[in-house]
Amino acid sequence: MKDFFTKKKKYATVPSAKAxxxxxxxIVRKCPKCKKIMYVKELQxxxxxxxxxxxxxxxxxxxxxxxxFDQDSYVEFDKDMVSLNPLQFPNYMNKLxxxxxxxxxxxxxxxxxxxxxxFECAVAIMDKGFRMGSMGSVVGEKITRMIEYADKNALPVxxxxxSGGARMQEGVLSLMQMAKTSAxxxxxxxxxxxxxxxxxxxxxxxxxxxxxxxxDYNFAEPGALIGxxxxxxxxxxIGEELPDDFQTAEFLLKHGQLDQVIPRSELRNVLRQVLxxxxxxxxEEWDRN
Numbered sequence: 001m002k003d004f005f006t007k008k009k010k011y012a013t014v015p016s017a018k019a020x021x022x023x024x025x026x027i028v029r030k031c032p033k034c035k036k037i038m039y040v041k042e043l044q045x046x047x048x049x050x051x052x053x054x055x056x057x058x059x060x061x062x063x064x065x066x067x068x069f070d071q072d073s074y075v076e077f078d079k080d081m082v083s084l085n086p087l088q089f090p091n092y093m094n095k096l097x098x099x100x101x102x103x104x105x106x107x108x109x110x111x112x113x114x115x116x117x118x119f120e121c122a123v124a125i126m127d128k129g130f131r132m133g134s135m136g137s138v139v140g141e142k143i144t145r146m147i148e149y150a151d152k153n154a155l156p157v158x159x160x161x162x163s164g165g166a167r168m169q170e171g172v173l174s175l176m177q178m179a180k181t182s183a184x185x186x187x188x189x190x191x192x193x194x195x196x197x198x199x200x201x202x203x204x205x206x207x208x209x210x211x212x213x214x215x216d217y218n219f220a221e222p223g224a225l226i227g228x229x230x231x232x233x234x235x236x237x238i239g240e241e242l243p244d245d246f247q248t249a250e251f252l253l254k255h256g257q258l259d260q261v262i263p264r265s266e267l268r269n270v271l272r273q274v275l276x277x278x279x280x281x282x283x284e285e286w287d288r289n
Contacts, residue, residue, distance in 0.1 A: 031055050047264045056221050056264055058201050060103060061110035061127035064160060068123070068268065074114025077146055082106050083138045089169040099130040107138045108163070111146040113155065117272035119279065122150035126162040128202070133163035135207055136170045140177025143211065147184040156194040156275060157185075161212040165205015178210035185214050194278045196271065199226050199249065199258075217274060218258050219267075220249035226258075 030037050034053035043050075047067055048057040059067075065074060085092045100106055108130035113122045124143045126133045143159065150157045166174040185195060197215030199208075202225040209228050220226060227247035235242055245251045252258045262270050 029057075049264050054222060054263070056201065056223055058128055058162065060129050061105060061125040064125050065110060065112075065114070067264070068125075069114035069116060070118065074112055074123075076110060076112040077149065078111060078142050080106065081138050081142060083136055083170070085169070086137075086173055087169065087171050092169045095131070103127055103129045105130055107142065108133050108135070109139045109142050111142045113149070116275065117268060119272065119275040120155055121158050121275070122146050122153075122155045123158045123160075125160045126207070128162040128164070131167060133207070134165060134167035135163060135174055135177050136167035137173045137177060139167075140174075140180050143181050144184045147181070147188050151188045151191055151193055154193075156196065156278065157188065158196045158198065158271070159211060159215075160198045160200055161203040161207050162200045163203060163205065163207035163212075165207060175206060178206045181211040182214060185211055189216075196274060198267070200224050202226070204228065217260075219260050219262050219270070220252070220258050222249060222261055222263055224249040226252055
């Protein structure tokens with residue numbers, strides 16, 4: 001009996017360091033919400049949405065562009081535009097270069113045009129992998145140019161927000177982008193342009209307080225964090241404990257600040273419906289259906 005309790009069992013041993021090294025990186029991922037382990041290829045097939053709990057993994061701009069646009073229908077704008085260091089902020093240029101290598105982007109937003117279910121649109125897709133999607137002067141300039149292009153060519157605008165807010169390394173120059181992008185959208189709206197805002201995780205700070213909240217349609221992905229100031233700051237300011245779901249997409253929908261929370265698998269179809277309604281003769285065609 002003593003041997004039964006003291007004898008080591010193979011299935012109870014901890015894998016050696018060598019055994020752990022033999023498992024290639026990037027094959028599996030653990031869901032941050034339900035902790036289920038899934039193959040990356042399986043996640044890709046389901047648009048990086050956990051099939052166990054519905055958690056929407058944040059995705060980069062290139063992956064989202066592939067998911068969003070009709071095949072081979074999109075082109076990029078202002079690809080070579082890069083940030084400078086106007087305030088001579090220490091180590092800023094090195095961090096930018098590191099993020100360029102990591103994301104394969106020159107800045108925290110991809111802008112361009114493409115077709116979605118046959119409808120041509122001008123689009124900006126932010127990437128939180130690049131300086132946490134922070135908005136500096138180049139991000140604001142690229143988004144503004146994209147809006148102006150859409151205005152000139154009578155295209156609808158889609159912006160996918162994913163940002164920690166304004167970029168502190170550029171100081172007031174980054175804060176100016178809130179006004180610049182908002183002014184561009186105002187002019188676009190006055191010319192009857194259609195703007196669809198899609199907020200993803202996270203959409204915070206100056207981005208949430210400017211162009212992200214100005215859509216004719218304001219949509220969000222499930223579970224996205226959306227807000228201006230951080231939860232702790234608000235609780236300390238008002239002296240109250242906030243609900244557990246505060247600043248989630250679902251909380252904002254419940255309180256009338258969003259039009260719809262849309263799972264990633266349904267987004268293209270919803271966008272097709274909205275773009276169809278606003279296309280020439282689209283409303284009449286929609287009524288007949």
